[in-house]
Amino acid sequence: MKRTLALLLVAVVAVxxxxxxxxxxxTLEKIKSTGVLTIGTRTGSPPFAYVNKDNQWVGFTIDLVxxxxxxxxxxxxxxxxxxxxxxxxxxxxxxxxxxNAVDLIAGTMTDTAERRQSVDFxxxxxxxxxxxxxxxxxxxxxxxDIGGKRIASQQGSTNAKIIREKYPQAQLREFPDQPAAFQxxxxxxxxxxxxxxxxxxxxxxxxxxxxDWEVVGDFYSEEPYGMAMRKGDAKFKAAVDAGxxxxxxxxxxxxxxxxxxxxxxxxxxxxxPQVKAYLLxxxxx
Amino acid sequence: xxxxxKWSVLWSGQSGHWLLQGLxxxxxxxxxxxxxxxxxxxxxxxxxxxxxxxxxxxxxxYVEFFRNVPLLVWMFFWYFGVPPLLPRAVQDxxxxxxxxxxxxxxxLGVYHGARMSEVIRSGIQSIPRTQFEASVAMGLTTFQAYRxxxxxxxxxxxxxxxxxxxxxxxxxxxxxxxxxxxxxTFQTRQIxxxxxxxxxxxxxxxxxxxxxxxxxxxxxxxxxxxxxxxxLIARVEPAx
Numbered sequence: 001m002k003r004t005l006a007l008l009l010v011a012v013v014a015v016x017x018x019x020x021x022x023x024x025x026x027t028l029e030k031i032k033s034t035g036v037l038t039i040g041t042r043t044g045s046p047p048f049a050y051v052n053k054d055n056q057w058v059g060f061t062i063d064l065v066x067x068x069x070x071x072x073x074x075x076x077x078x079x080x081x082x083x084x085x086x087x088x089x090x091x092x093x094x095x096x097x098x099x100n101a102v103d104l105i106a107g108t109m110t111d112t113a114e115r116r117q118s119v120d121f122x123x124x125x126x127x128x129x130x131x132x133x134x135x136x137x138x139x140x141x142x143x144x145d146i147g148g149k150r151i152a153s154q155q156g157s158t159n160a161k162i163i164r165e166k167y168p169q170a171q172l173r174e175f176p177d178q179p180a181a182f183q184x185x186x187x188x189x190x191x192x193x194x195x196x197x198x199x200x201x202x203x204x205x206x207x208x209x210x211x212d213w214e215v216v217g218d219f220y221s222e223e224p225y226g227m228a229m230r231k232g233d234a235k236f237k238a239a240v241d242a243g244x245x246x247x248x249x250x251x252x253x254x255x256x257x258x259x260x261x262x263x264x265x266x267x268x269x270x271x272x273p274q275v276k277a278y279l280l281x282x283x284x285x
Numbered sequence: 286x287x288x289x290x291k292w293s294v295l296w297s298g299q300s301g302h303w304l305l306q307g308l309x310x311x312x313x314x315x316x317x318x319x320x321x322x323x324x325x326x327x328x329x330x331x332x333x334x335x336x337x338x339x340x341x342x343x344x345x346x347y348v349e350f351f352r353n354v355p356l357l358v359w360m361f362f363w364y365f366g367v368p369p370l371l372p373r374a375v376q377d378x379x380x381x382x383x384x385x386x387x388x389x390x391x392x393l394g395v396y397h398g399a400r401m402s403e404v405i406r407s408g409i410q411s412i413p414r415t416q417f418e419a420s421v422a423m424g425l426t427t428f429q430a431y432r433x434x435x436x437x438x439x440x441x442x443x444x445x446x447x448x449x450x451x452x453x454x455x456x457x458x459x460x461x462x463x464x465x466x467x468x469x470t471f472q473t474r475q476i477x478x479x480x481x482x483x484x485x486x487x488x489x490x491x492x493x494x495x496x497x498x499x500x501x502x503x504x505x506x507x508x509x510x511x512x513x514x515x516x517l518i519a520r521v522e523p524a525x
Binding site for chain 1: 364365368369376377380381384385462463464465467471474475477478479481483
């Protein structure tokens with residue numbers, strides 16, 4: 001008994017001392033040795049990342065990774081790689097990143113100063129703002145009408161935080177993910193669902209009866225989307241940013257944008273001149 | 286790059302308040318669900334042992350139907366599946382008065398009622414049939430025999446598995462976060478998303494559940510010793 005206890009103690013001390021040796025290698029090294037870039041992305045956020053009618057996992061952000069980020073990372077590691085997709089949701093995406101389960105979060109994550117304390121963001125690849133999705137004919141027209149009403153949101157989103165802090169008179173109901181929140185709206189458990197405007201437009205477009213729904217309200221917050229990665233990984237960030245920069249300069253980004261948000265895209269959402277200028281300004285144009 | 290711990294997030298800002306609120310909601314949810322589960326468990330557990338076939342089959346169907354479907358599915362059923370069947374006015378009133386809490390309580394209570402039922406049934410069936418025959422011989426009706434003789438003995442016999450099921454109920458209350466009930470695990474994740482400190486937040490949640498369950502288990506161990514019926518159990522007495 002004493003001997004087992006002593007052995008156990010030695011094992012614990014060995015692991016504790018050896019822990020620094022297990023500090024993770026940088027991401028490009030990891031990708032080089034495994035040949036896989038694992039991304040965390042959404043399954044229920046059309047048209048950014050979702051499972052379509054033919055059961056394929058596709059989307060705008062997924063295309064950005066496949067067509068812009070992948071070639072750049074391949075160039076950085078010097079060999080061809082494979083993309084593996086894992087599901088991530090607002091409550092789980094930062095833990096997935098810090099636990100090394102994924103290397104890049106490529107979904108609908110808003111770049112905020114607060115989040116930059118724990119993760120690094122790539123260049124902004126989309127720009128939208130928070131609004132509300134309501135049933136047609138609802139009395140809610142903007143963020144000032146939500147007092148006393150039941151509002152659904154996703155736990156961990158910037159929208160939930162703003163409603164909670166700036167509009168406490170609204171009754172906030174936080175769900176783990178978008179499908180549950182939308183279902184609550186459809187059945188009347190809540191009066192409105194708040195999320196970024198473009199995601200609401202995507203939900204409305206994919207709903208069985210799009211005309212039953214309205215996206216209302218001016219943007220009550222600014223939501224620039226970026227791809228998140230582990231903090232301090234400068235080489236990997238450089239590779240991801242280089243891929244996006246290439247896309248902006250060569251025009252490939254705008255082709256992908258048109259595929260999903262153009263007139264014939266899944267969710268028509270024209271790129272305003274201001275947003276286009278903002279995106280190009282990031283790469284010095 | 287290695288993880289840097291920052292334990293102060295657990296008590297700075299809103300975190301302490303959230304954890305407390307979450308704990309209270311978990312306790313409320315579990316207590317109410319436990320009452321429902323014990324009531325349903327005793328009723329259906331006893332009914333499964335009577336001779337009268339229709340009642341026995343009712344109890345069997347209840348148990349088999351409810352315990353063989355995952356709790357998560359039941360949460361969605363009670364929150365999304367049941368309200369559309371009610372009149373619109375009732376629905377509106379419910380949604381404004383914590384529908385998700387009641388859906389969670391019912392889902393938890395009815396599911397665990399089915400599981401408790403099996404535990405109580407095994408307690409009843411471990412009592413020799415002679416006890417029941419003696420009660421009837423003394424002139425008690427079946428209902429009186431169960432109420433005065435069988436159930437009091439059975440409930441004292443099943444304290445260990447009953448405690449196990451009750452602790453399971455407490456821990457399963459965390460499934461309610463999927464229908465937006467702000468219980469302890471929900472609040473743990475809330476801290477995680479606001480501070481990005483996953484390990485600290487999860488440690489807090491883990492410790493609170495652990496302390497809660499260990500306290501209940503210790504109290505129930507005392508209860509078990511106090512209410513044990515000497516002639517009916519095989520126990521190895523501690524030396525001295």
